Amino acid sequence: MRQEKEISSVKNSIQTRLSGVMLLVLVFALGINVFIFNQIHTAVTRIDAVFSSNTAVNELSEALEQVESTVYEYLNTKSTKALENYYRYEQNYKNLIEELNDRNLDNEVKMLEKNIRRMSESYLEQTNETVQAKRGRNVEKYKTSYETENELYEYINSYIYKLNNLRFKTNSANYQLLLGAMNVLYKLCICVMLIVYALGLAVTTLLVRNMIRPLTELSNTAHEVAKGNLNVPQLPVVVEDEVGVVTRSFNQMLESIRQNIDQLKDSMERQAQMKERELLMETHLKEAQLKYLQAQINPHFLFNSLNAGAQLAMMGDADNTGIFLEKMADFFRYNVRKMEEDAMLWEEIEAVDNYIYILNVRFAGDITYIKEVDEGIENIRIPSMILQPLVENAVQHGIHDCMETGWIRMEIHRNGDMLEVTVSDNGAGMTQEMIDKVMAGRVDQNEEDRFSTGIAVRNVIDRLQLYYKEENLFTIKSDGPGTGTRVHIILPVDKEEFA
Amino acid sequence: MKPDRINIESTEIMKKFTLTVFCILAGCIFFLSGIWIYFQKSLDRVELGEGEHAASYQRHYLMIANDKDTGMWQSVYESASKAAEKENAYVELLSPEQMTGYSQADCLRIGIASQVDGIILEADGSKEEQHLINEALKDKIPVVTVMTDDTATGRISFVGLNSYQMGSAYTEQISGLLKEKGKTSIMFLSTSNSKTQETNLVYSQVKKELETQKKTGQSVELTEYCVDSSADFDTEEFVRDMFVNDESLPDILVCMDEVVTECVYQALIDYNQVGNVKVIGFYYSDMILDAIDKGIISSAIALDMDEIGRYSINALDEYLSLGHSNSYYSVGQHIITKDNTQDYRTEAEE
Numbered sequence: 001m002r003q004e005k006e007i008s009s010v011k012n013s014i015q016t017r018l019s020g021v022m023l024l025v026l027v028f029a030l031g032i033n034v035f036i037f038n039q040i041h042t043a044v045t046r047i048d049a050v051f052s053s054n055t056a057v058n059e060l061s062e063a064l065e066q067v068e069s070t071v072y073e074y075l076n077t078k079s080t081k082a083l084e085n086y087y088r089y090e091q092n093y094k095n096l097i098e099e100l101n102d103r104n105l106d107n108e109v110k111m112l113e114k115n116i117r118r119m120s121e122s123y124l125e126q127t128n129e130t131v132q133a134k135r136g137r138n139v140e141k142y143k144t145s146y147e148t149e150n151e152l153y154e155y156i157n158s159y160i161y162k163l164n165n166l167r168f169k170t171n172s173a174n175y176q177l178l179l180g181a182m183n184v185l186y187k188l189c190i191c192v193m194l195i196v197y198a199l200g201l202a203v204t205t206l207l208v209r210n211m212i213r214p215l216t217e218l219s220n221t222a223h224e225v226a227k228g229n230l231n232v233p234q235l236p237v238v239v240e241d242e243v244g245v246v247t248r249s250f251n252q253m254l255e256s257i258r259q260n261i262d263q264l265k266d267s268m269e270r271q272a273q274m275k276e277r278e279l280l281m282e283t284h285l286k287e288a289q290l291k292y293l294q295a296q297i298n299p300h301f302l303f304n305s306l307n308a309g310a311q312l313a314m315m316g317d318a319d320n321t322g323i324f325l326e327k328m329a330d331f332f333r334y335n336v337r338k339m340e341e342d343a344m345l346w347e348e349i350e351a352v353d354n355y356i357y358i359l360n361v362r363f364a365g366d367i368t369y370i371k372e373v374d375e376g377i378e379n380i381r382i383p384s385m386i387l388q389p390l391v392e393n394a395v396q397h398g399i400h401d402c403m404e405t406g407w408i409r410m411e412i413h414r415n416g417d418m419l420e421v422t423v424s425d426n427g428a429g430m431t432q433e434m435i436d437k438v439m440a441g442r443v444d445q446n447e448e449d450r451f452s453t454g455i456a457v458r459n460v461i462d463r464l465q466l467y468y469k470e471e472n473l474f475t476i477k478s479d480g481p482g483t484g485t486r487v488h489i490i491l492p493v494d495k496e497e498f499a
Numbered sequence: 500m501k502p503d504r505i506n507i508e509s510t511e512i513m514k515k516f517t518l519t520v521f522c523i524l525a526g527c528i529f530f531l532s533g534i535w536i537y538f539q540k541s542l543d544r545v546e547l548g549e550g551e552h553a554a555s556y557q558r559h560y561l562m563i564a565n566d567k568d569t570g571m572w573q574s575v576y577e578s579a580s581k582a583a584e585k586e587n588a589y590v591e592l593l594s595p596e597q598m599t600g601y602s603q604a605d606c607l608r609i610g611i612a613s614q615v616d617g618i619i620l621e622a623d624g625s626k627e628e629q630h631l632i633n634e635a636l637k638d639k640i641p642v643v644t645v646m647t648d649d650t651a652t653g654r655i656s657f658v659g660l661n662s663y664q665m666g667s668a669y670t671e672q673i674s675g676l677l678k679e680k681g682k683t684s685i686m687f688l689s690t691s692n693s694k695t696q697e698t699n700l701v702y703s704q705v706k707k708e709l710e711t712q713k714k715t716g717q718s719v720e721l722t723e724y725c726v727d728s729s730a731d732f733d734t735e736e737f738v739r740d741m742f743v744n745d746e747s748l749p750d751i752l753v754c755m756d757e758v759v760t761e762c763v764y765q766a767l768i769d770y771n772q773v774g775n776v777k778v779i780g781f782y783y784s785d786m787i788l789d790a791i792d793k794g795i796i797s798s799a800i801a802l803d804m805d806e807i808g809r810y811s812i813n814a815l816d817e818y819l820s821l822g823h824s825n826s827y828y829s830v831g832q833h834i835i836t837k838d839n840t841q842d843y844r845t846e847a848e849e
Contacts, residue, residue, distance in 0.1 A: 028524065035531060039538050046542055104556040104589045111591055114559070115613040122612040155609045158598055174545040181541030188534045192527055199523050206516060239513075 014211055014241050021207050025200035032196060036189045043182050050171045050178070056099075057164045063093040064120070064160065068153050071127050075134055075146060086131060090124060097121070109170065112163045116156060123152040214243045218250060230258055302332070308362040324361050327354045335385070342467070345412065345419070346378035348387045352410060355388050359395060367395060368407035374414050382419070382491050383467040389460050390423040390487050398427025398485050419493055424486040430478035438476060457487075468492055558588035560815055561610040563603055563620040566596060569757045570784040571804055575645065578808030579619065586816045588616070607631040611638055617815035618642045622649035624696050641818045643811045646802065647697040656814035658807050658828040662697055665800070666704020668832055669753060669779065672798050673709060676751050676777045680716040685709075687723040688763070689755035690734050698755050705753075722749065726759065738762040742770040750777060757782040760799065764790045783835050783843040791840050799835040806830035 066089040074082040097120045101113040126149040133142035217235055224232050234251050237244045305328055313321040331354040334347060349371070356369045369391075391408060399406025411422040430438070441458035461474045470492065478485045562579060564572040576592045583590045593609070595601045601609075603620065604627045610618045611634060618635060622628060622644040632642045632652040641655045648657035677683045687705075689698050702723055709719050726737045738759065741747055754760040760780035764787065767773050773795050780787050780799035790796040810828035817824035835843055 028527075032527075032531065035535070039535070042542065043538075046545055050545065104559040105553040106556070106589060107553040110553065111559070111589065115591075115609070118614040119609065119612040122614065151608065152612050155605070155612060158601075159609075162598075177541060177545055181538055184541075185534060185538055188530075192530060192534070195523070195527060195530075199520070199527075203520055210513070 014243070017207060017211075017239075017241065018204075021200075021203055025196070025203065028196055029193070029200070032189070032192055036185070039185055039189075040182070043178050043185075047175060047178055050174045053167050054164060054171060057160060057167060060093075060096050060100075060116075061157070061160045061164070063089065063096050064153070064156060067093050067124075067127065068150075071130060071146070071149070074131060075142065078134065083131070086127075090127065093120065094124065109163065109166055112159060112166065116159045116163060119152060119156050119159065123149060123156055126152055210238070211241070211243060214238055214247055218243070218247055222250070225254065225257075230254065230261070304362065305358050308358070312361060320361070324358070327357045330354050331358060342381045343384035344378065345373075345380045345382055348382060348384065349373060349378070349410075349412070351385075351388045352391050355391060356408075363403055366403035367399070370407060370409040372409070372411040372413075374412060377412065377414050377419065380419060380491075380493050382493075383463055386460055386464070386489070386491075387421065387423070389457065390421075390489070393457050393487070394423055394425040394427065394485065397430075398425035400427065402427060414493075417493060419491040421489040421491060422486060423489075424484060426484040428485075429481045429483040430476065430485050431480060435476045435478060439474075464489065464491075554584075556583075556587050556589040558583075558586070558616040558816075558819065560588055560590045560617040560619060560812070561606075561613070561615040562590050562592050562811075563606045563610065563618065564592055564594045565603070565621055566594065566758065568594075568596075569782075571757050571782045571801075574804035575808040575811075578805040579812050580808075582809040582812040586812060588812065588816070590619075590812070591615070604628055604631055607635065611635050611640060614638070615640060616819060619645055619811045619815070621646045622652070622654070623647070624649050624651075628652075641815055641824075643814045645807050645811050649696075655818045656811070656824050656826055656828060658810040658814060658830060659697075660802050660830055660832050661827075662700030662704055664829075664832060665697075665701045666708060668800050668834060669701065669705045670708040670712065672779045672800065672834065673705065673751060673753065674712050676779070676797055677713065677717050677719065678750065682718045682720055683751060684720040684722070684749040685751040685753060686749035687721070687753045687755060688726065688738075688759050689724075690726045690759060701755070720749075734758055735762045738766050742766045742772060748772065748776055751779065752776055753779045754781050757784060757787070760784075760796070761786050764796055767795055780835075783833070783840075785844075788835070788840045788843055791835060791837055794837065797836075801833040801835060803831040803833060 067086065070082050070086040070089050073079070074086055076082075097117045100117040100120075101110040102117055103110070103114065105111065105114075126145060130142050130145040130149050133145055214235070214237075221232050221235055232254070234254075235247045237247050237251075309321060309324050309328060312324055331351060334343075334351045334354070353371075356367060359367055387410065391410060394408045399408065406425060406427050409422075409424045411420075411424075413420050413422075438457055439461070441461070464473045465471055468491075473490045473492075475488045476485065477488065560579075560583060562576055564576065566572060572592075572594075576590065580590045593606050595603050595606050598605065598609075603623060604625070607618065607620065607628065608631060611631065618640060620642065622632075624647070629649060629652045632649070632654055635642050636653045636655075642652070643656045643658060644652075644654045645657070646659045648654075648659065650657075673685060687698075687702050702721075706721050709721070713719055726734045734756075739762075752763055754763055760778070760782065761784065763778055764780070767776060767778065778790075778796045780790070780796045782801045782804075783799055787796060787799055791799060806828075807830050810830060814824045814828060833843070
């Protein structure tokens with residue numbers, strides 16, 4: 001229903017226009033046909049009228065013959081019936097000649113009519129005389145009278161014949177005239193019909209072409225759009241018909257698609273921005289977490305270290321105490337200071353050195369610490385507090401129970417674009433299960449551990465992942481319990497830093 | 500191209516298109532109107548009323564001509580018609596030859612039965628005609644005789660040349676053609692149509708005058724022949740026969756009739772007798788005028804046909820208006836020679 005309403009609301013619908021044109025052409029053609037038929041009818045009527053005058057003359061001739069034959073019959077038989085017939089036919093003939101011209105006109109036909117009329121009057125007088133003479137049995141008179149009458153009859157007949165001929169001649173000329181006119185009319189009308197039909201054809205063709213052209217344009221544009229080119233110009237609405245409506249709708253649809261795509265783009269951009277922000281926030285969070293983690297330094301380590309320093313002081317070794325406290329101070333300063341993001345490699349190495357020194361003071365120089373560092377890589381930036389926890393881990397879980405024989409080895413080598421850090425020990429070693437647990441972060445941190453600075457291996461792993469946004473940088477290898485442990489870290493380095 | 504521009508162009512095209520269509524339709528309507536007007540005019544040319552608008556006259560005269568197709572009778576009829584028109588009368592020309600098998604008497608009967616107002620005819624002197632003329636007068640139809648008279652009837656008037664004048668005119672022409680010495684044979688050739696009492700009188704007059712006018716040493720042999728023209732084409736056949744049979748050829752042929760003159764002229768040429776036979780013709784048709792120009796016919800005598808027509812109408816009109824009229828109207832005569840043929844041509848053209 002709604003569609004129907006919409007169709008009917010189209011101003012110049014194709015149906016209306018096509019019907020209009022067809023109606024126009026048909027009405028015009030019909031008009032011309034009516035015109036032609038009317039003209040032909042007029043001509044035929046006129047032709048009919050033309051020859052009707054001949055018919056009238058023939059009627060006159062027949063009536064005259066009837067009068068003459070009844071007179072003869074009466075003279076022959078003297079029958080009452082013949083007499084009655086005579087009077088009847090005489091009256092009929094009189095009526096007919098009444099219609100003939102009685103004036104002197106400058107026209108041959110009219111003068112013939114006049115002569116026929118006058119002769120007929122004389123003839124009828126004569127027939128009356130004859131009949132009267134017959135009735136009066138005046139034989140001689142009626143015979144003479146009949147002769148005269150017969151003569152007149154011949155004259156009238158010849159005049160009627162002449163009139164008929166003359167009329168036929170005139171009528172034939174008129175007929176030829178009409179026929180000529182009809183012929184011209186026929187040719188002209190055919191011309192007009194041809195013109196009108198050609199015009200109708202041209203109008204229809206043009207109209208259909210005008211209707212089809214927007215459709216073709218629409219189809220081409222639709223094809224372009226289908227190929228993905230939305231940057232097509234707006235199609236013009238030539239006529240407010242169905243095609244116009246479709247074109248307008250198509251334009252609107254195209255505009256809507258463009259708008260939707262723009263909106264989609266905007267929204268995607270917004271989403272990207274949001275994602276970026278989210279990531280940034282995540283980074284910040286991670287940073288906070290990092291900072292938080294970095295802040296988690298076991299206070300026990302501090303207390304124990306301070307106790308060791310106190311004992312050293314009490315022993316009266318002021319120099320060593322001074323050095324110890326200096327190293328400790330450096331260590332903790334580094335720890336505190338390195339709450340910032342990253343550190344130089346040398347700073348990290350120094351922190352390890354300080355830690356080993358502190359431990360050695362505490363454990364009276366039991367720990368064997370071997371350090372192999374390539375030259376020229378000291379100033380490479382790495383995440384802070386990475387090396388120390390590993391060394392700490394090697395001390396705590398590796399050689400803790402065999403301080404005298406145990407050693408810790410830290411190797412830092414440059415390998416292409418990366419630094420390879422290996423912290424190994426010959427201590428307790430680890431089972432695969434333990435390695436997995438450590439890697440998964442399922443090992444509980446013993447916060448009461450006196451030798452721990454509070455930063456677990458898992459923390460190191462997490463921070464490496466956060467920092468480099470890469471996994472598998474950290475590996476732990478051990479051949480089993482008692483075989484020592486080897487922790488290997490790969491640190492990607494910017495090329496610029498190598499330079 | 501901007502859609503607006505396309506829209507404007509499309510609207511322009513549509514406007515032009517609509518305008519063109521309407522122009523063509525208007526042209527068609529205009530064309531049809533033209534056809535209609537043409538057709539109506541063609542129909543109007545078809546006169547069904549048959550002289551409804553023709554001039555109306557008070558009187559109706561009947562002119563009975565022996566041979567209405569000859570130039571002579573045509574001239575008479577034309578001048579009579581012209582004169583009648585002035586007098587509010589219509590002249591009808593009737594000729595026996597147009598009514599197959601009818602004689603002049605029949606024509607006269609038709610005139611009487613038609614109750615015309617007056618009859619003009621060339622009298623043939625027959626009893627029947629005399630009787631009919633009198634009958635017409637009885638029916639109050641006045642009859643005027645032209646060219647040849649019939650005094651034995653009650654005709655109201657005669658219009659023509661009298662035989663004396665006519666004879667003198669012929670004599671004058673003949674005497675110019677007579678051989679200087681010796682016998683000159685002269686034949687008067689007339690047809691039964693033209694042969695009347697009048698022609699007899701003319702013949703007698705010529706004979707009488709020639710006898711007195713001929714010079715010493717000159718002798719004249721006058722013969723007269725009347726061709727029976729009651730049957731068609733007999734005149735021509737007779738003339739041919741005469742030329743075929745050389746012996747009967749006269750020195751001078753005097754034709755008393757227009758048709759005879761033309762037949763003789765043609766025969767002269769066909770039988771190579773030009774110069775051998777001198778011809779005096781009658782009336783001035785184009786053919787006769789040509790013959791005079793070429794010298795084949797020496798001269799021709801003609802009555803003033805115009806006067807005949809005019810006077811006959813005058814006579815009838817006078818009689819009908821006043822109850823009487825002149826019983827004789829004398830018309831002029833023309834002698835047509837090589838010198839004045841041009842005048843008659845002009846007259847004919849006029």
